[in-house]
Amino acid sequence: MTRSFQHLRPNTPREACELKARHGGRAVFWAGGTDLLLQWRRGAIDFEYCIDLSDLDDLRQIRNNDGVTTIGALATIVSLQTHESLGRDFPVLLDMADRFATPQIRNIATVGGNLCHGVPSADSAPPLIALGAEVKLVSLERERILPLESFFEGPKKTALREGEMLAEISIQRLPERSACTFERMARSYVDIALASVACRLTVDDEDRISQARIVLGAVAPVPLRSTGAEDLLIGIPLSDVTEELLDEVAGRAAADTRPISDVRTSAAYRKHMSAVLAKRAVADAARRLGE
Amino acid sequence: MTIEVSLRVNGLDHTVEIPPHETLGQVLNGRLGLNGVRLSCEEGECGACTVLVDGEAINSCLMLAVQAGNRDILTIEGLGTPENLHPIQQAFVDEHGFQCSFCTPGFVLSSKALLEETPHPEAAEIAAELSGHICRCGTYPNIIRAVQRAAEELAEEATNE
């Protein structure tokens, strides 16, 4: 009579996919469970089978091979902070992890779980997209790789098809002269982001911006790259990144946002903050490159 | 339908028959009678339910009990006794690091994890590392003092050994 679900505990990713194939939409992949448990309890989602991924140690690893860093989907947020080299290679991931929810949640929550929950405010998304991350989705039939920015299709809606599991997130080594920053705004020290921006800039030998990514979180149905804002920076010498240009870039980024009003804050505030944070993120990245 | 879960809590082994959706907090508090594991928001916000699992502070209200199987769980009941308080507990007593004390077990356990990782944390660091705990009585400054005092105590103990 009491609402519950069955608990399944596969030993390998293949087994996990087999179970998912068998039960389809009546089963969910369960990593840290910090979001899923609350949704289930509230009745927002329903399922009969919890496929507990706790034993898939291989998917917990963070590896570095030939210039590609692979973060297993089950890597906890805290493991990003404690990994011996990740913080050195991608300091922006430390910035993000340091402000992710609370220390207790970081010990359980996984990168994959944060992405698969698919809320536009997911903190791990903007920095990973800015770093050009790709995700590997696996099922019994196949594997496919997607750029992370294509992974999000709508609020709580991802590109995962029935039977697919997010296995890992991989990031190529950034070109030498790159900087990546992350800004977020919330109501208090611990809070879901009201707006967030990650920016990655790369400059060439002549100090001209050769690559730019500006990714906004919590201000659209999905984490959003503002290619319009990025284009304004391409080819610009660092020394020409003026106050005026930054305002233009920020304004263009804000124009791309489609924020909502909710109990946390108003759409107007989110739009305004997306410009403020975009400006700060870009300015900070440019400053770091100039040093 | 129920499953069997084995838990090692405060050094003792327990086996429980539970529905799979029961959280570690519900089992510790509700079935094992460990009332020091405090259930409050039950959504991972307040930190009152915090316990250490393999030395890591986690919200027991968010972890399925089955996921904590065969791992070492420490609750406040496993840390010191009334006759022999742990130095962290003694420091909280001496610095008045609590008022109503509903949040205290969580704060003490997270402090233990913190001090094991960072034996001499700065005050601002303590505040950040304990940001996963709400104290509605507003005792934060004395909590931070308690943790600093505990750090000194533990360092002295370590030197004396």
Added chain:
Amino acid sequence: MSDQQDFTIVGKAIPLKDATDKVTGRLKFSGDIRVPDMVHGKILHSPHPHARITVIDIRRAESLPGVLGIVTHQDAPAWEWENCWHNYGGRILDDKVRFVGDEVAAVAAESVEIAEAALELIDVEYEILEPTFDPIEALDPDAPQVRAEGNARPPTEVVWGDIDEGAEMSDVIVESSMAFDSQAYAPIGRNACTAQWDGDRVTVWTCTQTPSEMRDAIARGLGVPVSNVRVISQPCGSSFGLWWIGSLQLITVLLARKIGKAVQISLDQEECFATVKRRHLERSTGRLGAKRDGSVTFIDLEHVHDNGGYGLKPDVGFLTVDLWGAGPNGRFIDRGVSTNLVTAGCMRGVGDVTMGAFVERLLDMAAVEIDMDPLEFRLKNHIRAGDPLRAMEGETLDQMDHASLPDGWPELGKLDGEALSDCLIRGAEAFGWNEKWTDWGKPSAVDGPKRRAVGVATGVHSCGTEDEYPVSALVRVHSDGSATLHCSMGRQGQGSETTQAQIAAEALCISVDRLRVEAGDTDACPPSHGAIASNTSYRTGFATWDAALDAKQQILDTAAMQLGGSAPDDLDMRDGVVFSPSDPTVSLTLEEIMSTYRPDSMTPPMILGRTSTPMPPSMMYARYFAAHFVEVEVDVDTGEIQLLDYVATQDSGTVLNAKVLENQVIGGAILGAGFALTERLAFEPDTGKILNPGFLDYKVMRAPDFPIDPGVLFGDSHDPVGAFGAKSGGEAPTTAPIPAISQAVYNAIGVWLDIPMTPERVLEALGKI
């Protein structure tokens, strides 16, 4: 009483008496209570803000296996119960619902899950009524009527002098208004009530600040003698006014009687946030006049507060009228109005938080106009000892039989003492006010979008109230010389078990380690006004002191009797030993006295000290004060306000225990600062339903949100009446943060904001969104 001798235990910052239980997690909270054969209850809450229950059919729910019984309005007495301070007026269960979340029925079942499932099976038909949510709209006689007696309570008015004359003599007049969102108690601990009947006697385990009052209410509501009701108050975490008498307890008692079994109803987080009580929605409008020399000529303000569905408060309690009442003219009007939102009532600091903040703002605005430093302006105008207490003028004093007042009582209607200037001056020094203050509306530092500035404000509250209930305590001395103090005050974590023990031990001259405090069992404790209105240190403390002195006298009399004819007449006690300054051979331990037969009755002595001295009516002469200093940094691009530095000072008379009071002061400051910056309940526009009934979206302060090393200073004063000179402690600290932060924000960015001062409000005021 108030000489400044060194005390033995009063004034020592000893650890809490229940520290070991607390730090080992062994302290039991109301939800931890287990009674043999206890069953579980859940409450059905209304989905509608305003409706009549036309049909309520429990048959389907009753027949669910495991359900033991259900109560609805059909089981509830017609009697309307009233909470302390008019915080509630209504039936235990009614056939009308007045807010989303209002109690409709309660189910008892073998498990919580079964009770929850049964709630879904209760069939209720509602006739939907038009709701009203806005306090101003609700004042309109044509607005939907929430209560049978109408929405509006009669206004509370305090008037002195002549406002028009005041305006005439002013060099500047400032005018403003200020709106306050509704703050939630947001407790971490949840409350539960467990009730068990035995014939027509009932025992109730729950958290309440007012055990005696709850006992009376249960007796009255359930039609049994008061002697048949035992309330055993439990800790449940912080309360701040949330847990007094309540529907939770009355419903649980009703349900337990119906089913003939012990039942526990435990509220979850959402229920604690959204279905019990909250601070009022409030709005102040008014003017203040001043002369160029800085003296206030008149204050004229109107206030409105909503009472939600069941509150009946005619006013929010505003002793701020006293703090600034030294001027020649004033008019304060407050109106309470019912709305179809969850009941609103007293939360820590009450009107001194809201109206107090508004008066401080008017003072600041006037100080801006005459270009006077806010510290100086306050030093010039605040109430002094001997000044009239405006809140008490008129009827209350007139009703008293002044001829019968004992000698030695303070003069009623006048403030008996304050150390507010001392607090302001020493606080300013500790804070570095002179170094940090620049000028009105001028930040002390600008760095990109960041603006730094400082603010100072004051606050006041009552030292308890004589209204509604007397205070009393009992001190029992046991055969081994240990003692128990019984005083009905509940256990909410303010440290009062410790401070009351210090008072009793000091007066009784025994070690505080040999004295235990029983704070919540109404069978053991004499009836006493609960821990509300800052009663405890001051009024309960007086009762405790009086009872302990009585016990001490009984001990000395007994010792004299035991010593026989040669007993010296200067017997005294120290550390549990009776001695004589004139005769060093006299030395009797309490244990010896208690085990020696009395020569008259040939029995061991019985020592039972009780309160017998009536306490003067504290509202009529005693106040305590706060002065807070804050440094803020405002980011004009994001609207964020950061608190960089904080010094809280307080005049609480003799400090019973500096660490306990420090925690109350900083805790109150954090609560007030949270309200100043982020705390607000959000109501759904069409239903009044609370959209953020939990910590996820109701943002309270965590350690990094408040300065980690705030300064705390205590004023140098001793009250002539309070136990060993102590006054009250817990509420004044909540009154000063809003106006201090508000002033600092004005100094940083030149705008005055409604409360809380969210980033959106900052940016709107700056014209950025």
